[in-house]
Amino acid sequence: xxxxxxxxxxxxxxKLGRYVRMSTAERQAIANLVSRSRVxxxxxxxxxxxxxxxxxxxxxxxxxxxxxxxxxxxxxxxxFLLPGDMFDLCAFLLTASDHSIGTITPCTVHLVPVxxxxxxxxxWPRLGAAMWKSALQEEATLxxxxxxxxxxxxxxxxxxxxxxxxxxxGVIGARNGGSFELPLTxxxxxxxxxxxxxxVSRTLRRLRQRGLVEIQRRRxxxxxxxxxxxxxxxxxxxxxxxPIKEAVAPPTAAP
Amino acid sequence: xxxxxxxxxxxxxxKLGRYVRMSTAERQAIANLVSRSRVxxxxxxxxxxxxxxxxxxxxxxxxxxxxxxxxxxxxxxxxFLLPGDMFDLCAFLLTASDHSIGTITPCTVHLVPVxxxxxxxxxWPRLGAAMWKSALQEEATLxxxxxxxxxxxxxxxxxxxxxxxxxxxGVIGARNGGSFELPLTxxxxxxxxxxxxxxVSRTLRRLRQRGLVEIQRRRxxxxxxxxxxxxxxxxxxxxxxxPIKEAVAPPTAAP
DNA sequence: CGGAAGGTTGAGCCCCATCAATTATTGTGG
DNA sequence: CCACAATAATTGATGGGGCTCAACCTTCCG
Numbered sequence: 001x002x003x004x005x006x007x008x009x010x011x012x013x014x015k016l017g018r019y020v021r022m023s024t025a026e027r028q029a030i031a032n033l034v035s036r037s038r039v040x041x042x043x044x045x046x047x048x049x050x051x052x053x054x055x056x057x058x059x060x061x062x063x064x065x066x067x068x069x070x071x072x073x074x075x076x077x078x079x080f081l082l083p084g085d086m087f088d089l090c091a092f093l094l095t096a097s098d099h100s101i102g103t104i105t106p107c108t109v110h111l112v113p114v115x116x117x118x119x120x121x122x123x124w125p126r127l128g129a130a131m132w133k134s135a136l137q138e139e140a141t142l143x144x145x146x147x148x149x150x151x152x153x154x155x156x157x158x159x160x161x162x163x164x165x166x167x168x169x170g171v172i173g174a175r176n177g178g179s180f181e182l183p184l185t186x187x188x189x190x191x192x193x194x195x196x197x198x199x200v201s202r203t204l205r206r207l208r209q210r211g212l213v214e215i216q217r218r219r220x221x222x223x224x225x226x227x228x229x230x231x232x233x234x235x236x237x238x239x240x241x242x243p244i245k246e247a248v249a250p251p252t253a254a255p
Numbered sequence: 256x257x258x259x260x261x262x263x264x265x266x267x268x269x270k271l272g273r274y275v276r277m278s279t280a281e282r283q284a285i286a287n288l289v290s291r292s293r294v295x296x297x298x299x300x301x302x303x304x305x306x307x308x309x310x311x312x313x314x315x316x317x318x319x320x321x322x323x324x325x326x327x328x329x330x331x332x333x334x335f336l337l338p339g340d341m342f343d344l345c346a347f348l349l350t351a352s353d354h355s356i357g358t359i360t361p362c363t364v365h366l367v368p369v370x371x372x373x374x375x376x377x378x379w380p381r382l383g384a385a386m387w388k389s390a391l392q393e394e395a396t397l398x399x400x401x402x403x404x405x406x407x408x409x410x411x412x413x414x415x416x417x418x419x420x421x422x423x424x425g426v427i428g429a430r431n432g433g434s435f436e437l438p439l440t441x442x443x444x445x446x447x448x449x450x451x452x453x454x455v456s457r458t459l460r461r462l463r464q465r466g467l468v469e470i471q472r473r474r475x476x477x478x479x480x481x482x483x484x485x486x487x488x489x490x491x492x493x494x495x496x497x498p499i500k501e502a503v504a505p506p507t508a509a510p
Numbered sequence: 511c512g513g514a515a516g517g518t519t520g521a522g523c524c525c526c527a528t529c530a531a532t533t534a535t536t537g538t539g540g
Numbered sequence: 541c542c543a544c545a546a547t548a549a550t551t552g553a554t555g556g557g558g559c560t561c562a563a564c565c566t567t568c569c570g
Contacts, residue, residue: 033532068402076405078398093388098395118440133348141351142397143333147323149404150449154558185516194405199558218569409526440548452527456550470533 010034011084011172012058018171019130029124034058034110040103053091055111059083062107063183066192068099079141080165084172089117089135105153107185120184135151147193154203157193159212166222179214179221265289266339267313273426274385283482284379289313295358298487302356308346313427314338317362318438323354324448332447334396335359335420339427344372344390360438404449409458412448414467421477434469434476 013030016022022030040046046057051069066080077160078099081087087101092114115167141164148157165182169175186204190197207213214221268285269276292315295301301312304323307395319336329445336342342356344485376383397421405413407458408465420437424430441459445452 066398068398070402070406074406076402078401090387090391091389093384099398128349132345136345136348139394139397141325142394142401143321143354146324146333146397146400146404147331149401150446151325151329187516191405196559197517198519198560202558205518441550442548451527452549453528453551456548457526460550 004229011082011174012060012086014172015084015134016127016130020126022127026124026127029120033116033120034060037108037110038040039109042103042106045100045102046107046109047088047097047099049098049100050096052214053088053094053097053151055113056086056089056091056117057101058110058112060108060110060136063104064101064107065104065188065192066101067100075191076194077188079138079145080192082168082172083174085138086131087226089131104188111252120223128176136191145192154193154195154199155206158189158200158203159193159207161193162207162213162220163187163222163225166220166225178223178225179219182215182218182220187249260501262509264428265315265335266429267315267341269427270339270389271382273386274388275381277382281379281382284375284382288367288371288375289315292363292365295362295364297358297361300355300357301362301364302343302352302354304353304355306487307345308349308352310368311341311344311346311372312356313341313365313367315363315365318359319356319362320359320443321354321356330446331449334393334400335447337420337427338429340393341386341389344386352465359443360476391456400447409448409450409454410461410465412450413455413458414462415442415445417462417468417475418480421475421480432476433478433480434474437470437473437475439473 010030012034013022013027016030020026040062043061046127047053058074061083064085066078066081067075068078069075081101088097115237121131144160144164148160152160162182164173166180167177169180174180186197186200189195190200193200193203195203204213204215208215211223212227213223265285267289268277268282271285275281297317297371301319302308314336316338317331319332319340321336321342322330323333324330336356343352376386399415399419403415417437421430421433421435424435429435441452441455444450445455448455448458450458459468459470463470466478467469468478
């Protein structure tokens with residue numbers, strides 16, 4: 001557990017900044033939330049399915065996954081958690097988590113007590129609204145994945161996922177130009193795409209051959225970002241990357 | 256648009272009643288929410304993808320679906336909306352919906368202005384908590400569907416879906432014993448399960464042959480409800496059918 | 511340098527899709 | 541109530557996308 005980091009450029013600020021213009025005081029409120037952090041090694045579960053939830057979590061650095069496994073070992077990754085993502089904000093409402101959350105890379109996380117969340121919502125309603133909006137956005141990506149798994153081919157799914165990650169990393173400034181670092185094995189991609197690792201390998205090769213992406217080592221380049229329908233009809237706004245409509249106070253939770 | 260209905264046995268009351276014990280005043284607050292209703296014919300879109308959201312909706316009677324279509328006509332149903340379900344509670348945060356909502360059967364719905372929701376959350380925090388919890392529960396079923404589509408076989412998916420519907424209908428008292436009315440065509444089942452209608456037919460036949468379900472006309476009977484792993488390792492608590500942990504005030508939204 | 515983990519490639523198969531035809535069911539107007 | 545059409549469900553034949561098994565190669569890392 002460390003303290004005193006500089007949250008000047010925290011990815012959460014960048015993310016919420018897309019929705020609301022923040023005052024200095026509001027930025028400070030966020031800074032207080034993330035004043036303490038801890039580092040978690042790779043391949044570690046932060047939350048295990050069936051366990052009770054205690055605190056909300058904000059990811060500052062690294063990649064994590066939300067996943068569930070069946071008793072015979074089959075695993076499905078629900079989505080990827082990137083820097084700036086929050087989860088279990090509503091932890092206090094549930095007795096147990098229906099899924100696990102695990103780190104892919106070493107992660108820096110902030111564990112936030114429920115009371116800090118509820119206080120923030122009460123005192124800084126606009127921030128709360130932005131947070132709710134980003135939660136809604138995450139729910140939209142869940143639906144997007146349902147569409148992918150149910151109705152898109154392997155190539156469409158893969159292209160769409162890479163495009164989604166490219167977009168999300170752009171929001172938090174973790175992209176340079178068309179390319180980004182992808183710290184995933186093909187096993188993990190397979191578990192997210194509902195495929196086998198073998199078929200992921202073939203699928204990525206075909207995307208490369210079609211000139212859609214470039215993949216070397218663990219760097220991915222989206223070659224034709226304008227050609228959206230090639231990436232499975234990616235909805236630009238499915239991520240709801242637009243400012244909040246009006247000055248609305250957000251949901252607040254109070255004990 | 257009609258008025259003055261008796262909400263004495265409104266499915267929303269049954270649903271929220273699983274989470275909180277409600278006072279008479281609280282019941283009255285719900286009753287006020289659903290005092291006006293309107294009937295919508297079958298196969299009608301309540302919300303169309305890309306359109307702005309105006310009001311929250313509470314479903315009183317009938318079945319509806321949340322779905323998205325691709326430009327070539329492929330459709331994926333995200334989930335089914337049953338009596339007592341609410342949606343777009345956070346409508347005011349979004350500029351446009353990323354998916355459509357359409358009726359399957361004729362539906363009775365309550366259109367609730369945002370202000371009524373925010374008021375209710377402010378005045379009746381425990382009700383708000385129960386509503387948030389049921390929203391979280393719906394999100395859990397989205398994840399469950401991702402797991403199904405990504406990692407379960409056609410038979411497992413179908414069995415799991417029927418079991419889910421059976422459970423949810425039980426909560427709102429729309430079940431008698433092991434059987435329930437399923438107003439879905441196999442085309443709709445196919446679009447929910449990520450299969451073709453032809454294969455749905457074969458899959459249901461196999462489930463019948465294995466003695467898991469009975470299907471006649473549009474009545475479905477779950478034959479071995481105790482045999483949960485046969486239904487794709489259904490997590491009883493994935494629906495979070497447990498009371499709220501503590502006396503917590505819910506998120507409230509205020510303009 | 512050697513082992514482990516990850517990635518690639520090939521061969522064969524199976525689940526589910528597709529196409530097409532038939533039967534059953536539902537709904538409508540006379 | 542029946543005739544008839546439209547929709548839904550079923551069945552068969554065939555094909556393909558993705559899975560499985562297995563071998564080999566590459567990258568990573570102590």
